Amino acid sequence: MSIKKKIALIGAISIVVLLLFSATLLPWIVRNQAVKGIGDATGRIAHIEKVSFNPFTLTITADGLGIEGGKGAPFIKIGSLRLSIGGASLYKRALIIDEVTVNSPALSFARLEANSYSFSDIVERLKNQPKKESKSDFRYSINNISIHNGSIDFDDRAIDGAKKHTVKNLEIAVPFISNIPYLVETYIEPRLSASINGSPFNFGGKLKPLSKSMESAVRLDLKGLDLPGYAAYSPVKLPVDLASGSLTVDAKINYRISADKKPELIINGELRLERVEINQKGGKALAKIPLLQINASRLEFFARQFAFNSILLEGVQIFAERDKKGVWNYARLLPAKPKAVPAAKPAKSNEKSAAISVASLVIGNGALHFSDALPAGGFGTTLSDIDVSVKNFSTAPDKSADYQLSMLMDNQATFSADGSFSTAPLTATASLELSELRLQKGWPYLAQFLTAPLKGTLDLSADLSYNRENGLKAANGSLALHGLSAVYGSREGFDLALLEIKGVSYDQTNNCSSIDEVLMSKGSLSLSKESDGSISLLSLIRKNITEIPAVASPAKPKTKPLAWNLKRFQLERFNATITDKSRAGNPRFTLNNSQLALTNLSGPDFRPAGLKFSSTFNKQTALKAAGMLTPLPFRYQGDISVGRLRIRDFEEYFPDALNVHVVGGTIDTALNVDIALKNGKPTGSFKGSCGVRSFHSVDAVAEEDLLKWESLQFDRVQGTLEPFSLGIHEVALNGAYSRIVVRKDGTLNLQNLMESQGQGIKVKDQVAAGQQPPVVKQESQVKARSAAAAPKTPITIGAVTVQDGTIFFTDRHLSQTFNSTFYNLGGRVSGLSSEETKLAEVDLRGNLENHSPLQITGQINPLRDELFIDLKLSFKDIDLSPVTPYSGTFLGYTIEKGKLFLDLKYKIDKKQLSSENNVFIDQFTFGTKVESAQATSLPVRLAVALLKDRKGEIHLDLPVTGRTDDPEFSIWGMIGQVVKNLISKAVTSPFALLSAMIGGGQDFSFIRFTSGSGSLTAAEEQKLLALAKALADRPGLKIEIKGYVEREKDAEGYRRELLNQKLRNEKFLLLAKERQLKEGESAEALGILPEETSKLLKAVYKKEKFPKPRNAIGLVKELPDDEMRKLIIASTVVGEAELQRRARERATAVMNFLVEKGALPSERLFQKNDDIHKAPEKEGTARSRVEFNAIAQ
Known part of the structure; x- marks a missing residue:
């Protein structure tokens, strides 16, 4: 096997082993180390159900993560955690995480007391761990961070009643956070959403949090956050209780800060407060805000520029109250004032004023609930339906905003205003209107000044404007009071259907005001003059008003007094009742349907104003005036008329000593006057006419007619007040009736019309007791010397005419009462004057018992210092049989028949009387004998028989002389002298005695x-x-x-x-x-x-x-x-x-x-x-x- 193959085989085996390690052993190692690390760090039991690793995608997944809280309760639970490491971490030489995903995280914790939480032990444990030095060249890039279906349960046991808070459906998305240089200028767009205590919350934006020039652009979206749950977390103790309320925010926040520029903070978006209720501690409401919505277009806080699209306050209710100590509920919310310290001088600031603009400000359906316990009885009112609209408000120079305002007071009164205003320079206009404001509502505040509430409703409107150059101006002002009324005194008061003021204007610069019209319509007033002299109307003003201490104020510059002008004052359909309780009988006077008009009143320099007045006094008397009135100094030029003024209405003001009852009579007056007050005394002139109609007076002693007439007229009267003078063109007396009575004691009823001062017994009582009432001396006798020294008052009377007069004479001091009536008294007295040289012509006529004619002619002057009389009196065909009471009393015989003819001449000059009395008696015959103790013992029948001639006539010539200033001089002495002369001359005129015969024959009875x-x-x-x-x-x-x-x-x-x-x-x-009369037809x-x-x-x-x-x-x-x-x-x-x-x-x-x-x-x-x-x-x-x-x- 070649080396290459061996190497390849070893590599493959290594990879397989590594993969097997990563898939099997590594998750187990990671899980155990993670559980141990978390436990060591927190001191809590941690657990992870499963950890898996995908070596192909470099993805680690952990399921069932958890950290227990106290007593085995869960603290943190995570459904799953997924983390993917990017392959670029190797060649970028930085930690690059492609994805971080957290599913169903849950956090549960509690606040046990202030600043103590169920995780406080973890915080303290982490603080005590040794700090590790961080390498500043560490680079990282964390991408695709997301949290799904998260939740937070917070149990706040530190507040009364405890409170639980929840965050549900928590979703967090952060695309990446990085400090790798080639990613610095790339913005991240974080997003956050959740349901906080049932309120949706969204947050999103762009951030460059790790740049040298920090920038952020954040969108905040919070819906229906319940505010009362967070009031307990205020850093200061709140003086109020937040009963309810929710907050919704949808805003964009942009923030930038760098070394070479000023920081910028710009916010736009919308804020909504809903269902906010704020109460006092104890539960009383302070404010309710159903909706406050603020829409900001651009708020630049560091630049002090704030622009709002709209501000809407809907259905706000404010509760203001003041307690009996005068402390307002809102004032109690403020912290106590610190002790006064000397005020430091404000430092000069170059900071410019904030620029604020609001495109639309609307307050809709607002209300102010006002309660004041300070005044007696308390006061409360509600201003509802408050609507305010402001358009285009701005603090920028020469920017004007339009506004409208309206509200409803106590569901009745309405107030509205609209206009415009600006802040730079300060200007404002307003059109105000107030309707149906009840005056009685203000009684608690007026109670300290008035004794009874004012009732009525007030309407008010005006157009106002203000600027610094021209000051305050008002135009088109009007005020209307409807149903104004008040009660005072004893069931008295006033009411006024309408008080209206129109066309009010005011100019502050010129300090002048003008009013087009003041109207008072359909009113009534009742007042009394009390027994102590006070006026009942003034009792409406409370006595002993607590004085308000004067507050020292800087001296104001002197300004010219207010110049005012009232174009028209109108009082119409006004009634008044006046009672004088200071007089016996409490006389009452009424003024009905009063009308008063004043035109062109002005001040402070008063000019003549037009006046027109009319009223009905005591339901009968017509009062009228029309002319020009100057209030100060007082002067009136114009006409005054009084029609049918009843004299009896003023009976209680007659002198108490007057023994006359006036039971009828009216006064008519029509005068043109020019009167003024000069040094407190009336001056001026008058002219016109006056009269007394249907006068009727009764003797209060005997309770029978004394004097009456149909008409006493004074025509073309003129005169002056200071010095006094009087001229009357004509005096006319029609239908006069006078009753002259000789009482049983021999005194005349005319002697005792006035009681003497200090007299203990009434005249009426003396008459009833048979005593003679005292004769009151004439005042002229008492003041004769002072009157003589006084300057003579010029008086002229052109003519005095008398028509259809009657004098009724009764003599009760005889054994048989004698009555006689003088009818058809009439005539004329011409040229009366106080000048010594002028004499008045007299021509008076009448008939005794409508049969015997009387004529008086001659000259008199009763107005000069000494009386002058030169008169002739002719009295014809007087039937003597009616005077039998006199003949029976003084002569002892009745008078069966006889007629008397008199031709008399009287002259009084310088108090010397001389008279000629020519008497002719025809067919005078005595009747039967009358037994009388006062009868003369003289042979009066023989005397009469002797005085008669063969025709049965008696002729007498009886001159009488004397002085009027002689205390022994009297008219009764003159009559006695006449009787004596008659008897003495009776023997010179033989008369045959007549014998009576009894008729017989045919019955003509x-x-x-x-x-x-x-x-x-x-x-x-x-x-x-x-x-x-x-x-x-x-x-x-x-x-x-x-x-x-x-x-x-x-x-x-x-x-x-x-x-x-x-x-x-x-x-x-x-x-x-x-x-069409036929000849001789009557x-x-x-x-x-x-x-x-x-x-x-x-x-x-x-x-x-x-x-x-x-x-x-x-x-x-x-x-x-x-x-x-x-x-x-x-x-x-x-x-x-x-x-x-x-x-x-x-x-x-x-x-x-x-x-x-x-x-x-x-x-x-x-x-x-x-x-x-x-x-x-x-x-x-x-x-x-x-x-x-x-x-x-």
């Missing part, structure tokens, strides 16, 4: 009248003609005529008769106007046809003076005929005076008929007074009648 009528019927006229014929045949008889009435029937009939008479008068006037003879009634009734209704129904604009309403008739009849006053008059009219009608139709001399006919209600003595006699009594002449 009464004449029947229709109920209410004063006219004779045809039948009764025939009866009177027969009576006249009988009297003509008996010239020695005279007839006494007495009228009677039936109280109920005559009162109603009288009203209807008066209406019929007015209708006939209207027809008479109409026929006269149309020239109103009484006219008949009213049915078709004429409506027209005539309207004419009568129009002339009536009683208050009539009016429409909305104040005009008299048109009424149906029946309604007008009812109102006229109902407003016709028929009392005792009217019935007395009707009784006299019946007697007068009979007397006139006998004179005119019966041809009897009037001297034979006399009316006689009797009880007009007396029942007839004969049965079958009508109660509405005139009775006759015959006497001899």
Whole structure:
């Protein structure tokens, strides 16, 4: 055998032996050495079920590898390990592994306590082994590294409740790792995937980890990582509990570092946080984040440039709360502040600001839950549906971002804003809108300032802009408060349906503001002046408010005051109720349907502003004003009018000593004024007219009418306030009624209209006790000297006219009460003036008992310092029978008949009175004797008989003189003087005594009248003609005529008769106007046809003076005929005076008929007074009648 063959054979045998060794002994050796090496290194029991080696492919496979943990539990298990060694290892002189494959590796370990794990003993064992020096020239290339179906089980027993973590389906792929030079610049692309606690995780990228210029490009893909399980591994103790949350990351990370360039770290990709719930320690919620998604296009951390494609925060909920100590829940999460140390000056930095850009920022369906326990009662609210959108945000210069914001407050109020802003330079615009914000929600914060909550809803909108050059500007601002209300005091409060402010603008640079309109609509206010003088409205402001300590602030530079302008203020349909509890009776006043308009208000330099006001006071009085108002200093130029202001509404403000009750009366005023405040005093002028309508006052002592009138009008009034002056063109008094009463003690009711100060007993009580009330001295007597020294006030009154006046006189100090009425008082006083040289002309007229005429003429001046009077008085045809109470009391006899005629002259000049009294008495006849302790003992019947001439007439001339400043001077003394003169002169005029006769013959004792009528019927006229014929045949008889009435029937009939008479008068006037009257035709003879009634009734209704129904604009309403008739009849006053008059009219009608139709001399006919209600003595006699009594002449 040749050597070559031997060598070949030996080689073949060696290869076979080597292969057999590699296939049989080598795996066994490797297995035993590996188990022993692992055991020695870890101190744990290791095992390998099987090791195989393929010498042809240089592949080693190990199955069933494992390392036990404590107590026999598995620590590491590997299903199989495959490793293939590359043949290039020999000629490359480097370890080259073509493939490393690990199947089903499993790692199980536990954390026993902080920094202590179940494998900590292995770590300590490895640390204690001697270190071997590594050769730096070792080269290697490990390729195709892969791990399949790996798993990790981690049991964390160091935390409360323990926690287990798992990693399943672990897949790792690394193409190669090498430091062989020709492979350095070749990137590897590692990949990693697993399920971490059920959350998928993927990682992949490119690395050059062993290059001198380190580079990496990594893709991180993590899906749904459950975050609470990792909170315990935070390096610092978290102040919150992470209840839930998951993290998903899909990002690319590029990192480069080299010696000659700045490092670079660039990240792009997406991060998602889902279902995050963060709670306070103890369980209270802090925040909930259903979704936070950040998409970064390029984040260059070292270059400080951050670009985001989008940031989305969906459904976030923030829970903010403050405790009773004022500490916020988020503030408690912060670490305690260190003790203050002197602040070091900040070092100058050349580092440029970060450049940030966000293409889209969206917050959707967010919520803020706010709770505050600091205010009394606590406060809580929820801001929901918070939506924020920001587009194209950038910190780069001159880059503007657009934004939109909206939210819902407590499921009612809404807020929205949109606009734009930039950070370099800082600018911003905003269009804001707030709707339906409930004011009551803020009550816990207002409770320290107010005593009751404000209710209502607020709407607000505005356009705002800001930049450093022009500052803040606002435009198109508006505010609306709906249903604003509050309660205070005792069941009082205010409410306002709408407060609206429109067109608000503001300019910070010029410090000016403008408002187009302020509107207050449909409101009401009730307030009181309390007994202590306070106003109930002010009780809404809490007293003793805790003062907030002032915080020192740097002095601000002086700026000009805010210039403002309000183009229009409008108050409409506003009602107010004012109660004065400081007065007895708690008077209440109301203002209804108030309207106020102000135009062009401005400040701080106030200019005249237009004003227009109207209201209804106490549901009747019309208040109006229109003009120009300057608030400061105050001045008003314009019109003021008051219509139908009831005097009685202010009765509680009358002097307490006033013994007069005002039960009716209204004031009308229309003035044009120019008034101002100067040094706190009013100045200015006024002109216009005013009047008092339907005035009615009652004597509070006797509780009977005192003074009343239909109208007192002052026309063309003008004057000044400082100094005071007054001019009145005309004063007109219509329908006046005055009641003069002589009380039982002989005093006049006019003497005690005011109680004296300090008087202990009321006047009314003194009258009831029969005492004489004290007479109050006139104030002019007390202040005579000071008044004389004061400058004279200029007063002029062009004319005073009186129409349809009535004076009712009652004397109760007689044994029989005396009543008399003066009717039709009217006339004129012209030229009243306070100037000493000017005298007023007087012309007054009237009728006593609607029969006896009175006329007063002459001159007076009551306004100058000393009264001047020069008057003539003519009083004719006065029937003396009604004054029987006086004759019976003082003379001892009644007066059966007689008439009085007076011609008087009175002159008072410089307090000196001189008078002439010419008296003519016709056919004066005494009646029966009257027992009276006050009666004179003089022979008055003889005196009268002597004073009469043959015609039965008495003529007297009685001059009277005296001084008005004489304390003994009185009108009653003058009357007594007249009586004495009468008796003294009686003996110079002989009179024959008349004897009474009793009539007989035919029965004409009464004449029947229709109920209410004063006219004779045809039948009764025939009866009177027969009576006249009988009297003509008996010239020695005279007839006494007495009228009677039936109280109920005559009162109603009288009203209807008066209406019929007015209708006939209207027809008479109409026929006269149309020239259709027949010659000699009178109103009484006219008949009213049915078709004429409506027209005539309207004419009568129009002339009536009683208050009539009016429409909305104040005009008299048109009424149906029946309604007008009812109102006229109902407003016709028929009392005792009217019935007395009707009784006299019946007697007068009979007397006139006998004179005119019966041809009897009037001297034979006399009316006689009797009880007009007396029942007839004969049965079958009508109660509405005139009775006759015959006497001899």
